[in-house]
Amino acid sequence: MSGPSTYNPSTGIEKWLDERLPIIRLGYDSFVDFPTPRNLNYWWTFGGILAVFLMIQIVSGIVLAMHYVAHEDYAFDSVQRITRDVPFGWLIQSMHANGASFFFVAVYLHMFRGLYYGSYKAPREILWILGVVIYLLMMATGFMGYVLPWGQMSYWGAMVITNLIGALPFVGDALREWLWGGFSVGQSTLNRFFSLHYLLPFVIAAVVGLHIWALHVPGNGNPVGLETRKGKDNKKDTLPFHPYYTVKDGFAIIVYLMVFATFVFFLPTVLGHADNYIEANPLVTPAHIVPEWYYLPFYAILRAITFDIGPIDAKLGGVLAMFGAIGILFVLPWLDTSKVRSMRYRPLTRWFFLFFVVAALGLGWCGAVNPDDYVLGIEGFKFLYLGQFLTFYYFAYFIVILPLMGIIEKPKERPASIEAAVLGSDKA
């Protein structure tokens, strides 16, 4: 990892193991003695929180899979049996369903942290791209997981999303049937979604391994956006990961778990949808098909494209915009032309960033409501128009504002080093 290993095997068994499989050395260098910038704030704790939630989802999911029946006639009842008759099934099911939401809350905060502090910039482009890959895998896993209880929203959500594939020119229909394993969402779809829903979390875990590897080569970014100095000065800029950040991350994880427990035990159904307590029925379409909350901004982008663009019809345009909204994150490191990482020193861009956060939340709002309703009851101001404006801003932020700001913005003066920043701003 970064810097020479300081691990010193003290017992005979450790020495014996170290010469054969230096796994304790790897753990020691990565999570005990790893030099970490001393100025990380609480926004940096979400990485640890995400690792905990990946484990919660995998462990609770494995137990649920022991009782779940992936069959269109039994899936709905089997989930109900879990919550009624399996010992502590109500707890495990609630943890898994709400855990998905809290996983996404944490990943969104983690991503906004990265956007604000410029964590995607050189030399951390690969680290960022691996993060976007994890996010995409999470979206796929979450979507397929939501189909498994086989309620009305499960079924019709799956119908709407898989139909999007059909919008692709030439290959769309064939691809969609291949995905369904038939001519509609049905038994074969449910079965393969269950299989993939079990597989993908382990793929996520593997990519998380790469993500941490890519993190430990350049080391953590930090709020002032300066690299830690090499050599003798390194100690002045950094602290060993343990105990400093194990205890800080640990505290943040427990606080986050308290919010999680409040939902699991006292509000277990508020993040879900009432229609998903009705068994899937291909003959009855719910009045409003709404995806899970964590997809709502992208759902709003999908619905914002209501016009044809040249040869691209509105439906395909919406699909391209929706996938483009995530795809653009892959090239973000090369769109942002500024040499300054942290928004703390970017007086103009920082405001554009804050409005970007507002736009993302606003898109979530637009995704949750009927696009023909009026915003705050203002006659004529449809949610569709708000969604279109915010979609425009979403893309403009990446394609226009970030490239331009690197050229025209005059950044504020930055401290000479992390040590200087710490001594200058904080006496605690």
Add this chain to the structure above:
Amino acid sequence: MKMTRIFAAAIAALGFAGTTLAAEGEQYPPKEHHWHQDGPFGTYDRQAVQRGYQVYQEVCASCHSMDLMRFRNLAQRGGPFEEEAFPNPNDNPIVMQIAASYTRVWDRDEINDDGDPVERAGLPSDPFPAPFPNVQMARASNGGAYPPDLSLIVKARTGGENYIYSLLTGYYDAPEDSHLAPGMYYNPYFAGGAIAMAPPLAEGIIEYADGTEATVEQMAEDVTTFLSWAGDPHMETRKQMGVMVLLFLLIFAILVYLAYRQVWANVKH
């Protein structure tokens, strides 16, 4: 777009089913009612759940199934007929008696030596008997409308208990300009305002075992409480455990925070 088409299809389907009124009447928001099970410490009113089961059994059950319920559920921990003397709900005499009052073929695969399905008195492990053997027969007996299963009805409706209570107590005389199809009833708490279910409750249609006066409001409140329990039977255990978990995490958080202050005490950051 696809969404708009699906939406339009849904509207059309509802229209053909004849369940919507020409939308003169807007749907009323559910009444605000206080429930014993509300809030982080709320528990089910045991007496109300018992009375509610009586309402379900004597009124609702003639049309509505509760497929997810077994008789034994009534005697399990937190259930209306729970008794400490019978930790195994299958031994509970009240529930054995309720189950035994139904005689039928419980399971087509349960056959005697001649290969015929067995007809026998119910056991606590048997499910609540469904009023109709299949959806078609249920529709045929109810003017084309399908009485939904009630096992999860409180969770499956936006507004939960308040919605169910409002619906049960929300039958009014139809406004003069409404065009009710034959066999439909006016209920502004129901989407569209026209519901195929006749007003199910009327003053005094049942005689409560505990002597409570059977007003429409009383029965609606009781049966809603029962249905709420049926949809979420482990709620009390869940909340009790939640309090303990949060207390544990709070103390843990304080300890870790103090450790954090200690570790970082002499470090500039």
